[in-house]
Amino acid sequence: MKKYFFSLAFTALILTGGLQTRAWGPTGHRVTAEIASFYLSPKAKLAISKIIGRESLAMIANWPDFIKSDTTGAYNHTSPWHYLDFPGHISRQEFDRLLAEAKGENLYSQTLAMIKELKSPSTKPERRRFALAFLVHMIGDMHQPLHVGRDEDMGGNKIQVSWFDRPTNLHKVWDEYLIDFQQYSYTEYSGILNRVVTASAAKTMQAGSIQDWMWQSHVLSDKIYDRTNNGDKLSYRYNFLFVEDLNSQLLKGGLRLAQVLNETFK
Numbered sequence: 001m002k003k004y005f006f007s008l009a010f011t012a013l014i015l016t017g018g019l020q021t022r023a024w025g026p027t028g029h030r031v032t033a034e035i036a037s038f039y040l041s042p043k044a045k046l047a048i049s050k051i052i053g054r055e056s057l058a059m060i061a062n063w064p065d066f067i068k069s070d071t072t073g074a075y076n077h078t079s080p081w082h083y084l085d086f087p088g089h090i091s092r093q094e095f096d097r098l099l100a101e102a103k104g105e106n107l108y109s110q111t112l113a114m115i116k117e118l119k120s121p122s123t124k125p126e127r128r129r130f131a132l133a134f135l136v137h138m139i140g141d142m143h144q145p146l147h148v149g150r151d152e153d154m155g156g157n158k159i160q161v162s163w164f165d166r167p168t169n170l171h172k173v174w175d176e177y178l179i180d181f182q183q184y185s186y187t188e189y190s191g192i193l194n195r196v197v198t199a200s201a202a203k204t205m206q207a208g209s210i211q212d213w214m215w216q217s218h219v220l221s222d223k224i225y226d227r228t229n230n231g232d233k234l235s236y237r238y239n240f241l242f243v244e245d246l247n248s249q250l251l252k253g254g255l256r257l258a259q260v261l262n263e264t265f266k
Contacts, residue, residue: 024140024141024143024144024175024176024179024250024253025175025176025179025180026062026065026186027176027179027180027184027185027186027189028140028144028175028176028179028250029061029062029065029136029137029140030058030061030062030186030190031179031186031189031190031193031250031254032061032136032139032140032143032250032253032254032257033056033057033058033060033061033136033140033254033257034056034057034058034186034187034190034254035190035193035194035250035251035253035254035255035257035258036057036136036254036255036257036258036261037056037057037058037258038190038194038254038258039202039254039255039258039259039262040258040261040262041262041265041266043262043265043266044258044261044262044264044265044266046265047265048132048261048265051125051128051129051132052129052132057136057257058186060129060132060133060136061133061136061137061140062137063133063137064078064081064082064133064134064137064138065137077105078110078134080104080105080106080107081105081106081107081110081134081138082107082137082138082141082147083106083107083141083147083148083149083155084099084102084106084107084108084147084148084214085148085149085150085151085154085155086098086148086149086150086151086218087150087151088150088221088222088225089222092215095215095218096211096215099211099214107138107141107142107147107148107214108142108210108211108214110134110138111135111138111139111142111210112210114131114132114134114135114138115135115260115264117131118131118132118135118264118265119264135257135260135261135264136257139253139256139257139260140253140257142210142213142214142217142253143213143217143249143250143252143253143256144174144175144217144249145174145217145218145220145221145224145245145249146170146171146174146175146221146224147217148214148217148218148221149171149218149221149224149225150221150225153170154171155171156169156170156171156173156174156224156225157169157170157171157172159171159228159229159230160230160231161173161228161230161231161232161233161234162232162233162234163177163234163235164234164235165233170224170228173234173238174224174246178238178239178242178243178246179246179250181239182243189250190254193247193250193251193254194251194254197251197255202255205251205252205255205256206255206256206258206259210260213252213256216252217249220245220249223245224242227241
């Protein structure tokens with residue numbers, strides 16, 4: 001019954017469109033999840049099907065954002081799970097130190113926590129679904145560079161810009177507007193990115209640790225901050241500057257999600 005209720009609630013949120021994002025927008029999360037589905041091992045596919053049945057990773061990828069519309073407050077504690085901010089232009093050594101010393105629940109700590117729950121045979125079915133949805137989502141989040149951006153501007157939320165004369169903020173541009181500008185559905189986008197990557201390149205992208213991946217995203221966030229100022233009017237030129245970085249992050253997010261899932265369910 002609980003599993004059935006989870007599925008109904010998830011479906012209702014999709015149909016009503018109720019969400020407030022501080023992450024890749026819906027398309028971005030579905031792209032990374034769909035790419036991951038191409039690279040799952042047989043064991044991972046079987047384990048995932050036991051958790052979510054006929055639902056796909058792309059279908060559950062946005063659930064951790066959808067639940068932000070829940071008015072009961074039951075999921076308020078998960079808000080810090082979507083990001084972890086750092087000072088700009090720090091060294092890798094300083095980054096690692098701050099990551100290790102970060103207090104409370106955050107993107108890094110809860111990614112590890114969800115992996116642990118999925119590996120544990122004692123985790124109950126409904127909690128396993130919860131952990132899988134959040135793991136899929138958080139691996140996507142850590143590849144949105146402003147989710148490992150700077151605390152003083154809330155990951156770009158306080159940097160006011162315009163996107164084709166539409167007032168917005170830098171975080172929103174990276175969450176949604178850049179992705180939507182490419183004018184692909186998530187299946188088209190994931191298919192295009194998957195077709196252009198070679199097997200050797202995919203293996204290289206999957207290498208490293210979660211710490212390494214977050215560091216790489218943080219370095220990209222510095223590039224974004226350096227090239228974007230408060231009040232900037234962003235349009236075609238901005239897309240030209242960053243579309244390769246955008247595509248790379250979406251692709252890496254999907255490939256690495258598959259790597260994590262394959263390792264979790266080996």
